[in-house]
Amino acid sequence: MAHLQGQERAQYVQNMFARIAGRYDLMNRTMTLGQDIHWRKVVIAQAQLPSGGRLLDIATGTGDIAWEGLRRTPDLQAVGGDFTIEMMQVGKHSYPERAPIQWVGSDTLALPFPDNYFDAVTSGFLMRNVIDVAQAFREQWRVTKPGGRVVVLDSSPPKRNVLRPFILFHLNTVIPTLGKLLTGESDAYRYLPDSTQKFLTPDALAKVMQESGFEQVAYKLFMFGTVAVHFGRKPLFADSEPNEAKT
Secondary structure, three states, X not given: OOOOOHHHHHHHHHHHHHHHHHHHHHHHHHHOOOHHHHHHHHXXXXXXXXXXXXXXXXXXXXXXXXXXXXXHOOOOEEEEEEOOHHHHHHHHHHOHHHOOOEEEEOEOOEOOOOOOOEEEEEEEOOHHHOOOHHHXXXXXXXXXXXXXXXXXXXXXOOOOOOOHHHHHHHHHHHHHHHHHHHHOOOOHHXXXXXXXXXXXXXXXXXXXXXXXXXXXXXXXXXXXXXXXXXEEEOOOOOOOOOHHHHO
C-alpha cells in the first residue's frame, strides 16, 4: 500500500485505479460531498488558459479537469493523459460530451509530449501517488511553455488541531467503508487515506515546485486544510531545463 516504493508502488497504483475505474467518479462525489467539482473549477481558473490554447491534464482519470477546461474555453486543445487506460476508457465511453478530449496513454515521469508545448499542465490527485515528485515536476516544467502555468490539486495531511481526530476518523474509517459499499474495493480506499497522511505538507510541496524553477508559487486550502490547489508559473525567460535538473 502506501509503504510500497519504486516500481512496485507504481504498479500497485495502476492496478488499483483500473479496479475502481467504473465507480471512481461516484466515490469522489460521495466522499467529498460534491466539493471535488468546485476544486476542479478552481484548478481551471488558476490555469489561466488562453483562447485557442493547449491544456495537458495528467492523471486525467475520466477527464473531469480536461472537460472543465473545454467548458470554460471551447476552442481549447485539451489533452488528457493517464497511465491507467481503464480510467480513460470510462471517461471516453461514459461521457460522450467529452469526445473533444484527446486521450493519450502517459507516464507522468516521462511524458510523451514535446518541450514548451502546453499553456498549462494540470493534475488532480496525482502527486501523492508518484514515486518521484521532483521528476514529475521536471516533466511538467519541460512540456509547459515559458509563461505557462502548472496547477496541482491533491490531498494534504491533516493539521494537528482540534479537528484532527474527526478528520482522521473520516479518512481511516468513513472513506474505506464507503469504498467497500460503493466499489467493493476497501483496500483501495485504505490506500488513498494512508497516502494522504504520508504525503508532503502544502508548504513542502510548494517548496519542491519552487526548487524545480517555478515562480509565483502559492496554494489555496479547502476542506479544513485536507485538500490543496497549488499553482505556479514557468518564467517567461526560462532556461531549457528546470533548476533541479541542472544541480
